[in-house]
Amino acid sequence: MVEPSSASPKFAGNFDLYSMCDLIEEGQVPREPFPQCDEVYDAIINSNPGITAQCYLGAPVSPYDEDEFDLGSDDADADVPASMGQFRGPTICDPFVEWPYNVIITSIEARESLAFTEDELGQFPPRDSDPSGPGMTAQLELAGSDHHGVDSASGYIKFVRLWTKAGPNGELLEIFEAYLHLEVVFKWDFRFKGHGRSETHGMAFWAVRAKKDHDGQEIGLSSQPEETSHFC
Secondary structure: OOOOOOOOOOOOEEEEEEEHHHHHHOOOOOOOOOOOHHHHHHHHHHHOOOOOEEEEEOOOEOOOOHHHOOOOOOOOOOOOOOOOEEEEOOOOEEOOOOEEOOEEEEEEEEEEEEOOOHHHHOOOOOOOOOOOEEEEEEEEEEOHHHOOOEEEEEEEEEEEEEEEEEOOOOOEEEEEEEEEEEEEEEOHHHOOOOOOOEEEEEEEEEEEEOOEOOOOOEOOHHHOOOOOOOOO
C-alpha cells in the first residue's frame, strides 16, 4: 500500500460511493484475498461500475488547520451550510414512494485517526486487520417534508482514508472506506402497509472523489437541483 500523503485529507465536496459487496459479487475486484486499494481504484476508474450512492460533505469541524478548507472555492455549495451535507442512493429508499431517502448529513467532524468497530466490520468482506487512518464522522437525519410516512430517523456515517497515490499529472488519487448506519421509524398508520414498524440500513462502501465535467467541476449532489437526483 502506498504511504499516506503528508497532506491532511479534505473531507469536503462530492464523493461517489460503491458497495463493497456489489463490486465483489460483480467480479470487479477479487473476493480473496481482500482486495488491495490500488485494485479497487483501478476497478472503479477503468471498469466504470454503477455508482451505489452519492455523498456531498460541507467543510467539517476539523482538528486540522481550518485554512485548508476553502468554503469560497468552486467545489463548495453555497446552499449547504458548513458541516452539513447530503447522501442519496437507490438502495436506501422510502418504501412508500419507492424514491431514495433524502438523507441530510449534520455535525461533520474530522478525526486524525479513525477505525471501524467490530459490528461495522460485519458489513465488510473478511480481512485480517482493520487499518486506521484519518477520518470523518457525521450524524444522519431525513428531510421530513420529503417522507410523509416516516416518524423519525437517525444514524451516522464514517469515512476513513486508507490510500493515496500520485496520479499521472501529479494529482492526488485517494481511496476511502465508508460505513453508513440509518434507522428509520415509520408513522403508526403506515405500519400496516407491509413494512413493519421500522427498518435499519447498514452498508459498507469504497469511495472516491466525484468525477469532474469538461469545465473541471465536480459532478455530484452539490451540482444538482434539490428536487432531482442522479438516480431518478
